[in-house]
Amino acid sequence: MATISLRHIEKIYPNEDGGKKAKKLGLEVDARGVLAVQDFNLEIADKEFIVFVGPSGCGKSTTLRMIAGLEEITDGELYIDNELMNDVEPKDRDIAMVFQSYALYPHMSVRENMAFPLKMSKLSKEEINEKVLEAAEILNITEFLDRKPKALSGGQKQRVAIGRAIVRNPKALLMDEPLSNLDAKLRNQMRSEIIKLREKIQTTFIYVTHDQTEAMTLGDRIVVMKLGLIQQIGTPQELYRNPINLFVAGFIGTPQMNFEKGELIKEGQKYFVLVHGAKIELSEEKANNLLKQGVENRSIIVGMRPQHVRIAKEGEPYFTGRIDISEMMGSETYLHLNVDGSDIVSVITETKENRDFGFEKGKELKLTCDGALINIFNPDTERNLEFENK
Numbered sequence: 001m002a003t004i005s006l007r008h009i010e011k012i013y014p015n016e017d018g019g020k021k022a023k024k025l026g027l028e029v030d031a032r033g034v035l036a037v038q039d040f041n042l043e044i045a046d047k048e049f050i051v052f053v054g055p056s057g058c059g060k061s062t063t064l065r066m067i068a069g070l071e072e073i074t075d076g077e078l079y080i081d082n083e084l085m086n087d088v089e090p091k092d093r094d095i096a097m098v099f100q101s102y103a104l105y106p107h108m109s110v111r112e113n114m115a116f117p118l119k120m121s122k123l124s125k126e127e128i129n130e131k132v133l134e135a136a137e138i139l140n141i142t143e144f145l146d147r148k149p150k151a152l153s154g155g156q157k158q159r160v161a162i163g164r165a166i167v168r169n170p171k172a173l174l175m176d177e178p179l180s181n182l183d184a185k186l187r188n189q190m191r192s193e194i195i196k197l198r199e200k201i202q203t204t205f206i207y208v209t210h211d212q213t214e215a216m217t218l219g220d221r222i223v224v225m226k227l228g229l230i231q232q233i234g235t236p237q238e239l240y241r242n243p244i245n246l247f248v249a250g251f252i253g254t255p256q257m258n259f260e261k262g263e264l265i266k267e268g269q270k271y272f273v274l275v276h277g278a279k280i281e282l283s284e285e286k287a288n289n290l291l292k293q294g295v296e297n298r299s300i301i302v303g304m305r306p307q308h309v310r311i312a313k314e315g316e317p318y319f320t321g322r323i324d325i326s327e328m329m330g331s332e333t334y335l336h337l338n339v340d341g342s343d344i345v346s347v348i349t350e351t352k353e354n355r356d357f358g359f360e361k362g363k364e365l366k367l368t369c370d371g372a373l374i375n376i377f378n379p380d381t382e383r384n385l386e387f388e389n390k
C-alpha cells in the first residue's frame with residue numbers, strides 16, 4: 001500500500017553516437033544526451049492500478065525502473081508515501097518488480113525461488129514457509145512448489161515470478177510486460193488472474209504494456225506515452241471517449257479509429273461535421289465544449305470508430321461506401337469500405353435483422369455515425385478541438 005508521486009521526472013541517457021539513433025527514432029536530443037523520459041508528472045493513489053502504455057521505445061520501462069530504483073533519476077522527484085526516494089537504494093524502497101523474462105533461479109525449486117526474498121529477513125523458517133504457502137495459494141501454484149522452473153509452462157513460471165514478488169507484501173508491485181512471452185490464449189487467462197490477484201492483495205500496481213487491450217482491461221487509469229512524453233492520463237473510458245490527440249485516438253481501440261478529412265460548420269449554437277457529403281450534427285455536449293473553446297468554421301480531421309460507423313436509417317445524413325473486403329469475425333463483420341477513394345472500416349454486429357443481409361464485395365451501403373460519437377481534431381496541432389487549449 002502506497003501512494004507514489006512522480007514530479008517532473010526526466011531521464012537523459014548519454015548519447016554515444018551523437019544521438020543519431022535516438023534522433024532517427026524521433027526522440028529529442030540535446031547537449032546533455034537523449035531525452036528518454038521528459039517532464040513525467042503523475043500522482044498515483046494508494047492501491048490504484050496504473051498502466052503505462054505506448055509503442056516501443058516510448059520510455060515505459062525506463063520510467064518503471066526509475067520508480068524501482070534500478071535506473072538513476074536524471075531530474076525531478078520521486079516520492080513514495082510522501083518520502084523522497086531519488087537516492088534510496090532499490091532494496092530499501094519496499095517495491096517488488098516482475099519482468100517479462102520471469103528471471104527465476106533455475107537451480108532452485110519453486111518453493112526456494114519464492115522464499116528467496118525472505119531469506120534476508122529476520123523471519124523464522126515457519127514464518128517464511130507460511131508466507132510462501134499463502135502466496136502459492138493465491139496464485140494456484142501449490143502443487144508445483146517442489147518443481148524446478150524448467151518443469152513449468154510459461155504461465156506457471158510467470159505465476160512463480162509474481163509469487164516471489166508478493167511474498168514480502170511490498171508497498172507496490174511493478175510489472176514490466178509480464179505476459180508478453182505467453183501465447184494469446186494464456187495471456188487472456190493470465191490477464192484475468194491479475195485482476196483476481198489485485199482483489200486479493202492490497203497493493204499499488206504499476207503495469208507496463210504495449211498492448212492497448214491489456215491496458216484497457218487492467219488499468220484504473222492509463223498513462224499513454226509516446227517518445228518519452230505523456231500524451232494523456234485517464235480512465236479507460238476517458239481515453240476511449242475523449243482522446244486528447246490523434247495519437248491517443250489511433251492507439252486506443254481496435255480496429256483503429258477512422259480518420260477522414262472534413263469541415264466543421266457552426267450555425268448559431270450548433271455545430272455540424274461535413275464528412276464525405278454527410279452533414280452530421282454534433283451532440284449538445286460536444287457543441288458546448290467547442291463553444292467554450294471558441295471554435296469557428298474550419299477544416300478538421302473527423303475521427304469515427306469502426307464500431308460507430310453504421311448503416312444509416314431513412315432520413316439520416318449519410319455517405320456512401322462500397323464494400324471492398326468483408327471479414328467475418330463470428331458475431332461481428334469487419335467491412336472495409338471505399339468512400340470517395342478513402343478506406344473506412346465499419347464493424348457490423350450481427351442482429352436478427354441484418355444477419356441475412358449479405359455483405360458481399362461491391363455492394364453499396366449508406367453509412368453514418370452519431371454526432372455524439374464523433375471526435376474532431378485540428379489537422380495542424382493534431383489535438384482534439386473540444387479540449388485543444390486545456
Ligand SMILES: Nc1ncnc2c1ncn2[C@@H]1O[C@H](COP(=O)(O)OP(=O)(O)OP(=O)(O)O)[C@@H](O)[C@H]1O
Pocket residue numbers: 013014022025027034036054055056057058059060061062063210
Ligand atoms: N542504457 C541506455 N542507454 C541509452 N539509451 C537507452 C538506454 N536504455 C534505454 N534507452 C533508450 O531510451 C528509450 C526508452 O526506452 P525504454 O526501454 O524505456 O522503452 P519502452 O517504452 O520500455 O520500450 P519497449 O516497449 O520496447 O520495451 C529508447 O529509445 C531506448 O533506446
Ligand SMILES: [Mg+2]
Pocket residue numbers: 060061062
Ligand atoms: Mg520496455
